[in-house]
Amino acid sequence: MSLFLIAALPFLGAVFPALLIRAGRNAAASAAGLTTFLALMGLLIHIPSVMRGDVVTARFDWIPGLGLNANFMLDGLGFLFALLILAIGLLIILYARFYLSREDPMGQFYTYLLLFQGAMVGIVLSDNILLLLIFWELTSLSSFLLIGYWKHLPEGRQGARMALAVTGSGGLAMIAGMLILGNIVGSYDLSVILRNKDLIQASPYYLPALILILLGCFTKSAQFPFHFWLPHAMAAPTPVSAYLHSATMVKAGLFLMARMWPVLAGTDAWFYIVATTGLVTMLIGAVIALFKDDLKALLAFSTVSHLGLVTMLLGFGTKFAAVAAIFHIINHATFKAALFMTAGIVDHETGTRDIKRLGGLRHLMPVTFTIGTIAALSMAGLPPLNGFLSKEMMLEETVHTTWLQSHYLVPGLALLAALFSAAYSFRFISHVFLGPQRDDYPHTPHDPPVGLWLAPAFLVVLVVLIGLYSAAIVGPLVAVVSSAVIGGEKLPYYSLKLWHGFTPALYMSVVATLGGLFLLSLHKHGEKLWNALPRPEAKTIFEAIIHALTQLSRWITDELHNGVISRYAIILVAFTVGLGYYAYASGSIGVVTRVPLPAQIIPIIGWICLVGATVAIMWFHRNRLLSLVLIGVVGLIVSMAFNYLSAPDLALTQISVEVVTMILLLLSLNFLPTETPWDSTAPRRWRDAAISVVAGIGAGGLIYALMMRDFAFPTISDFHLANSYKGGGGTNVVNVILVDFRGFDTFGEIIVLGIAALIIFALTEAVLSSNVRGYLLNRKPHWPQSGDSHPLMMVVATRVMMPIALMVGAYIFFRGHNQPGGGFIAGLIVAIAFLMQYMASGYTWAIERQRFYYHGTIGWGVLIAAATGLGAWFNERPFLTSDFGYIHWPPLEEFEWATALLFDTGVFLAVLGAVMLALDSLSRFAWQPGMAQEFPMDINPLRDTPPEEEQEKEQA
């Protein structure tokens, strides 16, 4: 099965439990189980090639320019983790079906679980670190959902937030580290990165990259000092704890350290950071675990401790330690998942997981007792179970490790951790199952149904079998995985067996076991001492930090974002000017290569008008009506300039936009004050003027410099000029670019325009349904109104002009592909034709004759454009590829048809609808009762009778 499918299956399958929950809990669980099973089978068929040491790959170049490719690879290490994730996932799905109660939304649970599973599989199969990062963040998010699954429990919500904050921020650090790493190597493909050990370790950025990546790994794998989130995440339902917090997610950090081992390990920095962190975590976790009364908290700290163990082994940087680490990952996954499930069963059946309230369960729950005991003994590291084997390897390796010239520090502390580990494992057995039977359990305990104990039992069988026949069962797997970790080099000598003779490791094991028993016998006294000791409470510290950070960001936000918009504008302008100056001062400017065009007299007159009008706007801007007139002058000069400078399309567009903008601003000025009062002080005005002048000089200077030089690089415009007719079938290159070459941009733009119009409509609706409506209805106009609101001449003229205007619109539209014109301009022209009717004959009159909604016009425009684009798919071309041809009907000239014309129709409709909707909305503000006249003209050609007679007729 393709690796794509294996990674995608859990995501695809995540839909089904959520839907199938209506068909019952079994259906949801089966769907989840089946998906996982399929993915597992897909993985297992790769066994032969993986065992040969081959790397299975699946490549898909997504954005090669950014190095972002969806590449997957499956080697030994990825295989082991994918196997753990999918196989334990299957067991967890089974277990959760019987664990969750009737009130819990099970469909949601399986959906979250599968999302998580997919993200995990994605991490371990990714061959691209950017892709890996995406999956990495997805695990943080999906585990947030899983930890907070019991939404009604505050601990659940807090734990979920804490886990997200810690692992998420670690993930951010890791993104930075990975980007540095990718930059050093010049590729984001893992397989390339893994071949460049020397390059990476010689780089000056090696240490920052290492630290950042390790931050991600340590937070995810709950290493000291980030270990505190894991116990709080135990507020999750037990299946989640067993899956995320023993077998999979917390191992993601270990996975990544193992994955990066060939290139990052082997330096002093790696040894001292990773091995020391691991050692400290292992010891602290083991000590705290002994004094936890909550069964799951005990297991959580034990998990922290074991994760520390594996981290330490990876940190040693030797090949033997790497093998031991891999072996312990396998063993820990089996016994710890079984232990979590056992704890869940105990909790489920007795109603409590407080060790102080338990004890004596061995006769009441014999099956659970057997499973729990074997798993716990393996955790303690007793032969002949699998925990013993990897612990021996660990102790063996510590004996050979020196830490700052000390031969005893590492083995001594490791022995101490192993001793505590044995002690809490024994405590798990003796304080829960052994001892006198009690009569105050919250529920009467008995063994659970087979569905609940089957999954842990299966794991415990593995624990025993791996312990007894390790070389036969997991030997080949360990070999393949280890060689993947150490980068394909020769494996060190090791043997997976129970008896190695009288080695130092064996003595240490004996000491640890006896010491553990002794420590347990003193547990009552130890506990008193422990409780008397002051110790930092991680949760309080965490919350204090979060609180401080929240305060800090709130302060920054409030200071920067205090609602004084003119200050934002000043900051923006000043910063931009500063950046521009920096670029100017630090860069170099090329020599002038173009000869300026001669300035003729008419452009100079235009320039004088424009500059004069602009300065006058600045001067007279308090008189709002006057400034509108002046801005109209500016707009006209700009459109004439476009025409003069060989841009007829722009000139047409600018002049028609000018008309509608003026109408819009005039309409709005109806309701706004007509004068702007003086409300800034003179120094402030001078300061603003200074900033503006500097910015203006900057902008003008930049464009002058640009215009006086030729293009620094060949432009793509030559392509457009060359292919406009050949490829797009039109001679107006600007229009062909709009509807063909860059049709996707245009498509986006008409959507934006439509959205803008809808925003205006929505705002109007909101304002008109508030108490503003009352004010508007009783508003007195600013200026005296003309006696005749619908002058006869204007009404007649606009109605006569309507068909002509529409004809011009159609003409401009159809010639657009070959001559200046097109959908944008035609849309504006037709909109102006309609607006004339509104202005001359009144809103009410016009709206009565309005047969279609403008919203619909926008919608149809976008839909037609989209449908034209989709049509290309049927021709097996990419979206929006246009097609054209020529038709010759004998009496007529040759006639061109192009799908671009259809696209342009969409543009036309969207522009028309947007302009009309915007202005129509604004006009609604002006509506007042009594405005509506049946006949806008005093003399209406439709009427046969003069008004007086008509009134009389009505009265009669």
Add this chain to the structure above:
Amino acid sequence: MEALVASAVGVLTAAGIFLILRRRTFPVILGLSLITYAVNVFLFATGRLALNAPAVLNKYEEVPYTDPLPQALVLTAIVISFGMTAVIVMIALSAYLSAKDDHIDMSASDSVDAPGEDA
């Protein structure tokens, strides 16, 4: 010619920024319109200036053409800027009609709602 265009861009930019820094909505709208002109002309001018060379292909003879790409970009920009102007006009208008105040800055008496903390 280039100097005329460049100085016009400069003047339009300066006037636009000056008006944007005023404290009432209407001058800000005017300022944005002026800046729109400046930006559109700026973008258009990045294609370099040319006289009598519209980018309409001539089938019959070899003639020079101006750069069509900035023109296409500016064409949509003009139409979009109309949409955006309309939106801010409407926002300004709604704000004025609702509050009878056309200051753009929040005054100290306007309360800022602190987001509540989830327990």
